[in-house]
Amino acid sequence: MEFFQKAKAVRMRNVHEKYLTADEDEETVTQDRNGSDKRTRWTVEPVRGSFEVIRLKSCYGSYLTASNERFLLGATGRKVVLSKPSRMDSSVEWEPVKEGSKMKLKTRYGNLLRANGGLPPWRNSVTHDSPHISDSFLWDVDIVEILVETVAPAPAPAPVATPPPHRRRPVSSPISRSSSESSEEELTQSPPKSEGRIIHYHIADEEGHVEDESAVGYALTFRGNSVEQLTQALREETSMDDVVVCTRNPLNGKLFPLRLQLPPNSGTMHVVLVPSSTS
Numbered sequence: 001m002e003f004f005q006k007a008k009a010v011r012m013r014n015v016h017e018k019y020l021t022a023d024e025d026e027e028t029v030t031q032d033r034n035g036s037d038k039r040t041r042w043t044v045e046p047v048r049g050s051f052e053v054i055r056l057k058s059c060y061g062s063y064l065t066a067s068n069e070r071f072l073l074g075a076t077g078r079k080v081v082l083s084k085p086s087r088m089d090s091s092v093e094w095e096p097v098k099e100g101s102k103m104k105l106k107t108r109y110g111n112l113l114r115a116n117g118g119l120p121p122w123r124n125s126v127t128h129d130s131p132h133i134s135d136s137f138l139w140d141v142d143i144v145e146i147l148v149e150t151v152a153p154a155p156a157p158a159p160v161a162t163p164p165p166h167r168r169r170p171v172s173s174p175i176s177r178s179s180s181e182s183s184e185e186e187l188t189q190s191p192p193k194s195e196g197r198i199i200h201y202h203i204a205d206e207e208g209h210v211e212d213e214s215a216v217g218y219a220l221t222f223r224g225n226s227v228e229q230l231t232q233a234l235r236e237e238t239s240m241d242d243v244v245v246c247t248r249n250p251l252n253g254k255l256f257p258l259r260l261q262l263p264p265n266s267g268t269m270h271v272v273l274v275p276s277s278t279s
Contacts, residue, residue, distance in 0.1 A: 003098070006238075008148075009041050009143075010044060011040045011142050012103075012142075014115035014139055015135040016115060016117050018033050022042075022062070028081065030125065030126065036205045038059045042064065045057060065080065066128045078127055080127055104139070107128055114127050114136050146238060196222055199233075200269070200270045201218055202217045202271075202273070203243075204255070204273065204274045208255060208278050217270075220233065227262060240273065242275060246274050
């Protein structure tokens with residue numbers, strides 16, 4: 001699926017406004033409201049080189065797994081757990097299915113990842129169940145780390161042959177000399193200067209928190225000259241349509257939207273992408 005082609009890591013929020021979370025026991029999958037917790041971060045691994053089917057790896061190195069164990073006797077749902085299988089099989093494979101602006105995750109046998117609500121023991125549990133009409137199968141998926149593609153360096157230009165120094169060049173006509181001088185001028189012209197500036201950016205959660213702003217973050221080469229162009233470029237880069245580009249006030253460290261214009265030079269900028277719903 002195209003959405004996951006740019007994603008190196010994601011977090012998933014359900015209808016209960018809670019995030020899919022790897023529990024500290026490294027075996028249980030649960031739900032939690034703290035989206036900035038590292039346990040809500042899931043690394044995306046394509047299966048057989050295709051994002052049509054993926055694996056989701058937790059911060060503990062274990063995988064989101066659809067087990068065959070029933071969650072409760074008499075109920076249809078089966079447990080979703082964390083596991084480190086010695087040999088990867090279909091239990092750790094999930095097929096993303098787009099549903100409007102949200103996602104469903106389907107097991108290889110047709111069940112869907114479900115976030116349960118209600119009273120204990122259902123509350124905060126996660127199961128996989130046969131499809132039926134329910135919002136509990138729907139997930140908002142946020143990309144928290146972009147997959148950076150490696151670009152091959154351009155080949156070096158072929159060396160220009162020059163005549164041996166001990167040979168005398170034959171006298172050329174004015175026409176040929178003019179052509180020769182033009183060619184030499186073209187060869188000695190300096191290469192065009194690179195344009196654009198480097199934009200380093202981080203992605204904040206709904207409360208405006210950044211997981212590790214001391215890290216380098218992600219980078220984008222931006223060749224525009226307006227805030228609107230920069231916002232559009234970052235939205236296309238991250239596949240996040242509903243964000244505001246912010247910078248930090250150097251005096252108090254608070255985030256504020258970048259509204260008026262970019263700095264006049266082409267120096268490196270540091271910005272934070274904040275969901276528009278954040279106050």
